[in-house]
Amino acid sequence: MGLNTALGTSISxxxxxxxxxxxxSQNVANAGTPGYVRRNVSSVDSISGGTVGVSNPNVQRLLxxxxxxxxxxxxxxxxxxxxxxxxxxxLDQLYGAPGSKTALDSMYSTFTNSLQALQNDPSSYxxxxxxxxxxxxxxxxxxxxxxxxQQQRSQAEAGIGAxxxxxxELLDQLTNVNARIVNAQQTSGTADLRDQRDRIVSELSQxxxxxxxxxxxxxxxxxxxxxxxxxxxxxTVKFEFDARA
Numbered sequence: 001m002g003l004n005t006a007l008g009t010s011i012s013x014x015x016x017x018x019x020x021x022x023x024x025s026q027n028v029a030n031a032g033t034p035g036y037v038r039r040n041v042s043s044v045d046s047i048s049g050g051t052v053g054v055s056n057p058n059v060q061r062l063l064x065x066x067x068x069x070x071x072x073x074x075x076x077x078x079x080x081x082x083x084x085x086x087x088x089x090x091l092d093q094l095y096g097a098p099g100s101k102t103a104l105d106s107m108y109s110t111f112t113n114s115l116q117a118l119q120n121d122p123s124s125y126x127x128x129x130x131x132x133x134x135x136x137x138x139x140x141x142x143x144x145x146x147x148x149x150q151q152q153r154s155q156a157e158a159g160i161g162a163x164x165x166x167x168x169e170l171l172d173q174l175t176n177v178n179a180r181i182v183n184a185q186q187t188s189g190t191a192d193l194r195d196q197r198d199r200i201v202s203e204l205s206q207x208x209x210x211x212x213x214x215x216x217x218x219x220x221x222x223x224x225x226x227x228x229x230x231x232x233x234x235x236t237v238k239f240e241f242d243a244r245a
Contacts, residue, residue, distance in 0.1 A: 040062055076206065108138060110134050170203060171230065174201070174220070180193055182217050209224060
């Protein structure tokens, strides 16, 4: 083995080792970073012009696609369950705990009991006053409930509107990142870009139940659980919400 051959072999090996050390350091530094996928380095021995060395190391993400797809589905379900639970909790608080003095059922019972007492003794001034007081309190409670329900509806509509806006923003962000991944597929590593794209897709799955499919060129296609195409290199739909409808 000549000196040049030995030097070439050593340099390629050192370059590969340096890349490997960098990847390990990156894995350690980002161990707690949300959306970061651990990497490893794969390299293949090569022989070129009589020189034995290491071919260009390939940095790969250690990602289980099946687990990722399952996570996207669960994320959508969890988001729906959380939102639904919050709405019911707000309504429960609005109506009051069953049996409490301010609960609707208790105030209605007080009103009907006062009517029964008045029926038994129509001439009683106390009973007549009790009916008027109970009726007034019940009417005020119903008015408050109506206002509270309307406020809940307004908040829900505002949340839906904000969600629709965010979904459209995420789809636009995907257009940019997806194009960069396709363009970088043959020229440089795409691990960081894929992490960025996965974070966008993960957030998108909190609003819409989605399915993803990666093409051979690295491009991503996204459909809803029902099969409607949302994204294929660029958004194929634009979400809208009209609270007045």
